[in-house]
Amino acid sequence: MKKLGILTIILVCFTPFLLLAQTPATKVKIPPLSQETSACLECHKQFTPGIVEDWLRSRHSKIMPSTALKMREIERRISAKKVATPYGNVVVGCFECHSLNSGKHKDNFDHMGFKINVVVSPNDCGICHPAEAKEFSGSKKAHAIGNLAKNPVYHTFVETVISKKAVKGGKIVQLDVSDFTRQETCFSCHGTEVKVIGMQEVETKMGKIEIPNLTQWPNQGVGRINPDGSLGACSACHARHEFSIEVARKPYTCAQCHLEPDVPAWNVYHESKHGDIYLSNSQKWNFTAVPWKVGRDFQTPTCATCHNSLITTVDGRRVAERSHDFGARLWVRLFGLIYSHPQPKHGDTSVLRNKDGLPLPTAFTGEVATVGLIDREEQTKRKKLMSEVCNSCHSTSWVNRHFEKLDNTIKEVDSMILASTLLLVEAWNQGLAEGLPQGKNPFDEAIEQMWIRQWLFYSNSIKYASAMTGAPDYATFKNGWWNLTENLQQMKDWVELRKKAKELSSK
């Protein structure tokens, strides 16, 4: 391999440093770049121009942390009280982010004479955004891998769904699961574990170069385990390299992972009056204002409004505080599990214990876990935080009635799930299918798959539609009561038909 030195780079990147002069954004005074970032840009402008252009659009390329610190606190996008020199007095460029905390970064490597980290982690972003990094680190999002992969029940479910199968001797046999498939299914959202397993040589336009060999990379999953040991990926929502607050505030970002059939937040929003007005009018709104002024900057909420943005009134009254713990305003957990239940206390849900001693928020028949969930007082507090946001546009009685309706829906839907669970148990007990009583996989037979649809797809849809002020078709025909009802009937028919067949066989 021909190792390239700095001299070679200069020869290759012969283009004069006209980069910034060409961009419209730089007709105004150009803020100072670090020497290192200038060097990065010289080559990467040639080789990955899209990244450079994206960064040029970003606030990072235009404002030095030291300038940011001069703004009124409520208008600041950084939460650090001070930012160490020299980083404070240059704009936030390639090198500023990709060189941080290099001691911790197993993915740090020598790149054209610079020591570079491949993966920028929440721990690195935390240099300027420490409050956000801390809030995020305690959230369920930060623990999205462990909560899924290390829980034996969910782990079985995941492997059942995404494993290759073959039909052998009249039976469907589960084969292995590849890391590639894990990476592009469940763990594309939940995040992968990115580890350094040595160096690799890559053939590029500049010749061969040596770079770290990373496992399950690329991945921007929200719970990614990074080579520096930190959890999460800020880029999941603030996409590289514009790191836009606008993109993060728009619902398409959340919609990448929170969509039908299992988490139909986007679909329900699209169908709601909030979504209608967003889709019709949002081109006239201000998605970059900090603080975000209700009514003025936006007419109806996006996901970020209700769940995590700093919201004020036009005249500055604080309606809701910013939080990057996305469950901070939530009191009840609606999706992903068999029954609804109070939010977990910690982002790491492995500490939960249901009455059977399993790390689950409810028992198989719905009883709420006694360890690890928030109490009624905390629930009330959080409901009040959320209600403050609703109250900006809706009267108190409106909001109260809305949440009463949600409480009722949760109860009704959970009762439908219990009916389905009892049918499944009957099928198991009568030996028509093999599951928990037989110590077998409870997720791999037809009746079990029907049962999964009930809680993972249909009950979630109805609860979301109720929570988000209405998506009538979702709650009725799309993935709602119609489907709960039809599928329950099919479960019963499945049981009846097998009973009948068994009975006839034994004649």
Next chain:
Amino acid sequence: MKKLGILTIILVCFTPFLLLAQTPATKVKIPPLSQETSACLECHKQFTPGIVEDWLRSRHSKIMPSTALKMREIERRISAKKVATPYGNVVVGCFECHSLNSGKHKDNFDHMGFKINVVVSPNDCGICHPAEAKEFSGSKKAHAIGNLAKNPVYHTFVETVISKKAVKGGKIVQLDVSDFTRQETCFSCHGTEVKVIGMQEVETKMGKIEIPNLTQWPNQGVGRINPDGSLGACSACHARHEFSIEVARKPYTCAQCHLEPDVPAWNVYHESKHGDIYLSNSQKWNFTAVPWKVGRDFQTPTCATCHNSLITTVDGRRVAERSHDFGARLWVRLFGLIYSHPQPKHGDTSVLRNKDGLPLPTAFTGEVATVGLIDREEQTKRKKLMSEVCNSCHSTSWVNRHFEKLDNTIKEVDSMILASTLLLVEAWNQGLAEGLPQGKNPFDEAIEQMWIRQWLFYSNSIKYASAMTGAPDYATFKNGWWNLTENLQQMKDWVELRKKAKELSSK
């Protein structure tokens, strides 16, 4: 309860009346507000700022009815010939709408010294918009509750779908339906009956206040029964409190209720060439122009263009008249019922009678009702109204052929539904399921649910795709011919398997 007087309000709402001065819209001369509305705004700016900001965006906050009356008739958004003083000489603010016809409003109550109606009804909007209120009052939309809930057949269907169920003694048993669930499923679109059942005390930021206790509220369903006895909710499409013509003209508004799987107007539009051009170019169009000029203000139709807007050419030729009876340009009814049929004469469809004497537009095997549907002459007249809109961009032969194609599609799809119905009848007659012949619920068994899918989901999709100039995937694989065919096969298999089981049992 501490009852709050006007004095208290003034003390609480200490903020100087800077409200309007802060809004960009008011750099121009501020039109006069009524004293009452000024008082509303002083407090509500604090307590529900989103509503106030929304209203500030509205035309209502900027133009007095008396000014509106000076415009050329074709450009007017109000249809009243005159508007009574004092309402004519102030802008249309909170009090102007929320105090109208108070004698009729059972939801009128004393609020901080003012007599206020909670719910503004079409009858109230009709003070300035009488033509629209009258057109709407005769439409199927205005009768959306009764048409669904008071028809015994549909009522049974609704209750079957949205009732809680339990499995008892090997059977699925229907339990009750809650008002809350009605409110967020079928009747979220169709509307709820909002009645006053007394007063209630609510804890607000201003202390405890007394307000009317309303049933099934909040609801903005298009057929809502209001506390003043009127039918409908203008806010279903002209969302509060901007009351935007732009939002109402954009397809996202219609899409809240007219979407897959049962009424896939939005989905078909999205996939059509009209939808493609709308989605690609509409940010450059004019959605507030009155009249709405074909080709100039918009390139392709939205729902409103074809169904109810006043359309002219650039040089003022009237292409189509405005109507708030949304069926006024429709001759055939495509969705929601088993078979297609001529449009009902009246918005209230309870007067229909099929050959079996039931209040339905067709018989079970497709014969069209003899009472209550428009005749061929009226059909021809309406088709011509719609064709005028098409003809603005398409040649006569194109349009003719388009509607010939639709006629054929209706016939073919209805024949597929008849085949499905006959299979269902066979299942009933052979005792494989219990339905009409047994005097039992025809909507609650698996074979019945399959049959419902045929007409409620799949045939609708194909007919919509045909009517709206094409959504080939919808008509084929998404919810179309593929599904009609596959599901018919499954119905037949269901019947065969039960026959076989019965035969074996009786051996």
Next chain:
Amino acid sequence: MKKLGILTIILVCFTPFLLLAQTPATKVKIPPLSQETSACLECHKQFTPGIVEDWLRSRHSKIMPSTALKMREIERRISAKKVATPYGNVVVGCFECHSLNSGKHKDNFDHMGFKINVVVSPNDCGICHPAEAKEFSGSKKAHAIGNLAKNPVYHTFVETVISKKAVKGGKIVQLDVSDFTRQETCFSCHGTEVKVIGMQEVETKMGKIEIPNLTQWPNQGVGRINPDGSLGACSACHARHEFSIEVARKPYTCAQCHLEPDVPAWNVYHESKHGDIYLSNSQKWNFTAVPWKVGRDFQTPTCATCHNSLITTVDGRRVAERSHDFGARLWVRLFGLIYSHPQPKHGDTSVLRNKDGLPLPTAFTGEVATVGLIDREEQTKRKKLMSEVCNSCHSTSWVNRHFEKLDNTIKEVDSMILASTLLLVEAWNQGLAEGLPQGKNPFDEAIEQMWIRQWLFYSNSIKYASAMTGAPDYATFKNGWWNLTENLQQMKDWVELRKKAKELSSK
């Protein structure tokens, strides 16, 4: 019939020629119109104003080919080296396009004294855009009808899906398929054969006129067979009469045919990070720039970026060449067929031969055809073309890993399809269903329909999600691994239940 002469037209179209003076676009100097186009506009402004307004928006109405030829080659939208007088020195109006190559056009007719073609074909567009016409003519898109309708296997599939059915003697019987239904389902995208079968009289606002009677018209399918014998419809993507490059570059256009469940390109894009950023930010991008500058004019690709646009960097380096052969950068074919395989060499796929001698790209059990598919060298070359586009924003190792992942996904998914195929073969061999071994339709029984879902819907979804950098829910729950797994289970259950019934019957 009252035949209308030119004199009558002049009398009818009495409006002074104020057309252009009224449009905002014409405050600048009006480029010369041909006399013939002026005559068209005088009447059509009255009778089809939408078409005229659309054309006024187009580049065609503003720039003469002779002006276009003066631009730098890289900025040109026309590929002709010169354009013959007189067409070069007028803007491209109605007559310029609708009168071309009249000798070849069987749809040419006398219209108000002018000889007009109804259908403008790729051969006509090729006068100014010869490179595009030629590239397109060799593409699979241009052969979309024949590839579907003339292949006996696909033909059977199509007719099975879209034929009317009846239930006779306990069996589902396929009846006929109407041309109208063909036209609005499969062939709405694939295109119809538009033939002239005489003249017809049409009643218009101007009285009766005689026009050609065309079969299966209107249609803008991408493989349309035109009355001049040419293949294709440029208007499929460049919609009439704006012929916008912006519309063609936006994903909604491709989404009309490439959408779920069979070709979920749009749905996967919407869910991907590329789609997220497009939906959030594209209102700020430049969709008309030629060449299209990566990073500057757009931040993330649309369909056109990766598949066919001319892409350069900001400083002019060519990243990818324009091609209207939309498969030019593709090496593997992911959708529409049972198994993945190398791209066909020619747009006309009738020349393919699998090991059984059938014109199919693979055998029934997956072996790739030996005749008609591109070789490994060509595959490598095309993958490199596509990688160049990716490399504009992503590092080499990122891109390499992405395509390794895709390779793995294709292999895994194809193995799941093989498992499903073997189950189907078992059902056939055991006489539980009738298909290939019995010389019967392999697409019309329940187990066959389940098998079709596996490859036509679910495996496609997973492969698309993998190819387009991720749509995790699509690959998992929406139409992905969950569905492949659940449906395989249902296939097995179907087989088991029929085996059991057979066994019991024979007791």
